[in-house]
Amino acid sequence: MDIADFFDTFFEEAEELLADMEQHLLELDVDDPDSEQLNAIFRAAHSIKGGAGTFGFSVLQKTTHILENLLDSARKGELMLRADLVDTFLEAKDIMHQQLDAYRNEEEPDQDAFERICHTLQQIALEEIGETLETPPAAPEPAPASAPPASSGLLSVALLNVSDKDRELLVEELAQLGEIQQQGGDEKRFEVLLEASVGADDIEAVMCFIIEPEQIAITVAGQSAPVAPAPADMPTPAAVQGAAEAVEKTPTAPEKKEKAAAKKPAAESSSIRVSVDKVDQIINLVGELIITQSMLDQTVSELSDQSVGNGSLQNGMSLLQRNARDLQEAVMSIRMIPMEFVFSRFPRVVRDTAGKLGKEIELITEGKSTELDKSLVERITDPLTHLVRNSLDHGIEMPEVREALGKPRQGKLTLAARHQGGNILIEVKDDGAGMDRERLLAKARENGLNVSDTMTDEEVYQLIFAPGFSTAAEVTDVSGRGVGMDVVKRNIQGMGGRVEIQSKKGEGTNTRIVLPLTLAILDGMSIKVGCETFILPLSTVLESLQPAKGDMYAMAGDDVVLKVRDEYLPVIAIHEALDVENAIVDPTKSIAVIVQGEGRRYALLVDELIGQQQVVVKNLEDNYRKVPGVSAATILGDGSVALILDITGLHRLSRTKKEAGKSAHTPHPAYDKEIELS
Amino acid sequence: MSQANSEAVRTAAEAENSEFLVFSLGAEEYAIDILKVQEIRGYENVTRIANAPAFIKGVTNLRGVIVPIVDLRIKFHLDNVEYGGQTVVIVVNVANRVVGIVVDGVSDVMTLTPEQIKPAPEFGVTLSSDFLSGLGSLDDRMLVLVDIDKLLTSEEMALVDNTQQQ
Incomplete structure (x- = not known):
């Protein structure tokens, strides 16, 4: 070694x-x-x-x-x-x-x-x-x-409660650090008499990679003990220096160890380090196993249809299914790490930024133990840092201003994480000035963005994510260049999440990031259109119903809305958007699935609901390209590929299709806007 | 593999004899560099992709990997496009991507000497000579040597997302 x-x-x-x-x-x-x-x-x-x-x-x-x-x-x-x-x-x-x-x-x-x-x-x-x-x-x-390694004289290294295997390693290591004069003892206490070429501290440091510091006791043995100035048997001046060093250090070592032992009795390592590649490989393999298991399951259920059914085969299959699911869950949890890993860097960020800006900030973190997929944790850090800096710079006012406004001098910044359904919600909340709707609109006009006074607050706030948009009066060291918020939004969308902003002028801003828990597995609802199967992310599905004729309203030709409990939802017929053949064309004979995408609701017309299942998300872009209306693909129980639908993409697709079909001269109906806002 | 790299590999191979996989599209015989071929399998279980060009048949599951399937017969405007037991998918590995191409049949593997490879003439409307690495002459047979790298990564094949590479 x-x-x-x-x-x-x-x-x-x-x-x-x-x-x-x-x-x-x-x-x-x-x-x-x-x-x-x-x-x-x-x-x-x-x-x-x-x-x-x-x-x-x-x-x-x-x-x-x-x-x-x-x-x-x-x-x-x-x-x-x-x-x-x-x-x-x-x-x-x-x-x-x-x-x-x-x-x-x-x-x-x-x-x-x-x-x-x-x-x-x-x-x-x-x-x-x-x-x-x-x-x-x-x-x-x-x-x-x-300096060349100096002989420190004779040290007695005692290994306490070290297993045989570790001991062999340690003795081998010790042999490299000096000459072993004598060794012996049992598992409880094994002593090595070492003519060491390095100091006791160095020996301890090397040993600590294998065992805990409490398990080592190093004492100076023999005549080179606490006799401080050059002992007689030390041959060279270099050795004298080394001996003095050893003597100076050694007596402190056991004392320190006692302290460490007293303070951290339960510091025993209970984790191992594994490379992420290995974990990912396991996750992929388990994904394949799940697919194979569903294939088998399907075959067995066909067998039992032909009444060849065998009780123990059925039992075995259901056991296999349960074990496979448990295995999958356990493996996925390896990748999950608590949000603390992200939050722990923020005290420093806040301290530094606040210091630079001359502001007084109290940082509160909530939900540190909320777990999130490791890849997401890594990717969320930068956007979150940006949002925090932004809040500190633009959100929270200077202490004097705050006092004048009757707020406490110290601004409050809250970072919170919690689970919400299949998602994780991360909030960056400040009690600062809040966003100024009028100023945002004015700035947007200045930048040549297309805005109107009738936009909702939420839409106005989303303007800050436009590229190059900044309302900061002057560019500071911290933020205000307007570079970044668009990147923040893009990054978060890239992770399959979204950003929402709630703000009240004078009271503060709350930026909410909604992220899926993991990117590798998705709870899906499989649907059938014609003879093709598609997957809808279950998190987007609100309900499904059989549309009655009276609830469907046609508008301006092609557009159709469905009235669901006093709400008019735009209807997207999947067979039209995706050109599926042999699908049910009559809406009243099909099923409407009410889905939500980016805060808007739509009614999707499908032929049949097959059921819910967990699917392994496979990237389409690895070997192909991005497909409009489709976010990814997955492999079904029978080994065939099914596409996972992307709600907003589907809506955009059906609109472009209709526009193309309508030929350019028909002006776009103004209703569209109103319906979307409803 | 970068373009320059594959270029180098090809020139090195051209100096000696090179091996080609010969396949048929209708009555014509085509060949591609055998080193690009990953495997050959039957045509089955292809999931259609909406709003894609007609020659992209869809995607299929190749041992857990989603692979697009391109029908070269449709791309080359052949008349008789049928899918039967003889229909074969050649899975090729180009530009770090795995793509399946549908052909009418695979006949054999041929070794061609540099003398047997003639330059492709400067014509061709459906199949631009940019995508050919030459014409192989073998007794009275003519093999169209397709530069599968260039063909599959070209814009008109719509297999590669150009926006993604920016």
Whole structure:
């Protein structure tokens, strides 16, 4: 086993540690710092430093080292914390993150940033504590890391409660770090006497990739114990330096471990890291399994029709079906991760943005545990960041303005997530100025957009998603360039979701993002038109009914509306829109399915409802192209392909068809608009 | 595979003998580069796609992958378009896409030497010579060598979404 195998693990762990550090720094109350939190921040820095040193990432190690010293002073109460110090720590954390990324890409980290942050941190140390840190910033190659491994003398490494398999690995690792003099013991306590070439901290750092820190106890053994200045048996000056270092470090190690053990007794790892590719492969395979299972199911039901039916076969099939569904659900849940992953970055975003704008903001997050498909979580982050920035910049007013308006100085921004039917609803809500309908309309006219005063509020608010649209009086660092809101909307639509805006002037704005839970599986309603089968997303289906002749009204020739409980809905005959042959033409003999798409309702005329089923969504564009009125395809139980219909696309399609059929000279009836708005 | 790349592959192959899959459309014999062929299967279970050109028969399920099916007989304006037991779909792999093409039958695999491949004449209304990589002459037979990459990714085949590539 080579040490390079641990690189990836280190990168991932370091990333998590940095995230932890940031979170604690943000939560830190500078006036009355919680010693628990200070310790946690210190521990994170310490672990990163240890790992970085082991792997020879000298720049990262040095940055962390200086930061660690400062944090150590802070937790000992020698350094009084202030908000600007916390900002500097956060900056240092960002730079460490960049360094980490650089190492991950096998590049050298940015030297300028490194020197700058080292200087800043040392300046703080000098001014606040009055002591110079031992590592000068000018020297890019830090001495401890680049110095040849020095012998630290004899260390006794005790492994507590380590299984045989892990122990073998660990002993192998230890052999690489020094010369094993002696080993023995049982599973409870296995001791290795090591003539170590590295410090105790480094040994601990390496071991921690395999076992928990509580399971290791390193003590200095033999004559090189706490005798501080050059023991007699140390041959070279380099070794002396190393020994001094070891002596200085070793006694603190067990003490620290006790603390960690006391604080996090249940820190045992209960998760594994798996690459997303592997999970996706499993999901695909399970999808195929579901299809095969439905094929079998169909065959068996045909068999029983011919009264060859066999009881145990039937039972087996229904068991298979249940197991397959459970398996599918379990596999899909692997991909689901809580919204916390998205929300956790916002305290920082809000803090930074609010600081830049000179506003006071309280951030409230709700529904952190709401789960969402991983691919969606990744894609929602950017649009959400944009919306939050927008709210902070345009929504919430300056503290003075707020006071003058009789609102609390501190603006409130709420991020909330919750399930709603088959969807997830994410809200970005502020208690700021709200949107100004008149200003939006004026701006839209200025930009040459086609608007009218009769537009509903919702439609007016949607104008902000038009490309290049910004009502900000001036362009700021944060937002106002008008680039982005259109991208936000496009991204969200790309995920199969939509954005709604509710706003009240003077009271605030609520931006609601509605997303499907997952993109891979869809609850569908299969329908039949002619001899073709189509799938309607179940989330769009409201109800179905048999239209009576008296409820159908023809308008201006081709257009037909259906009256459903005092509401007139535009009728889309699927057989017309999609040119299906042998379909039922008489509307009163067909079935009307009332569906909703992008906030509007339509009545679809179909021949027959087959039933509800979960379908695996297959992309049509992989090998073909986008088809109007169709969002994707799926594979049915008999192995044939069925198209999944897209309601709004279908509506657009039927309109263009009718227009083309009507020949250009017939003006478009004005009713259309009214009906859509109803 | 990028255009330049496939070009390079082709020129390299042309320097030596190249293998072609020969298929028939009506009475005519066509051939495509065998390296583009993924598999050959029967014509079945095709789901129609509305508002698509007539030569796009629809899509089918190829072991969980949705594959469009193109009928070259309709595209080349042949008279007798029938679907029977002999009707064959050649599944080809072009430009990272999988497409099935319907032909009347697959006869054999031929090896052609560079001398046997003649340049295609500059004519052709239904089938532009842009889509041909040459004419193969084999005793008294003539094989029309189709550049299947160019043909299937061309705009008039409407298989590739141009807006999507922007």
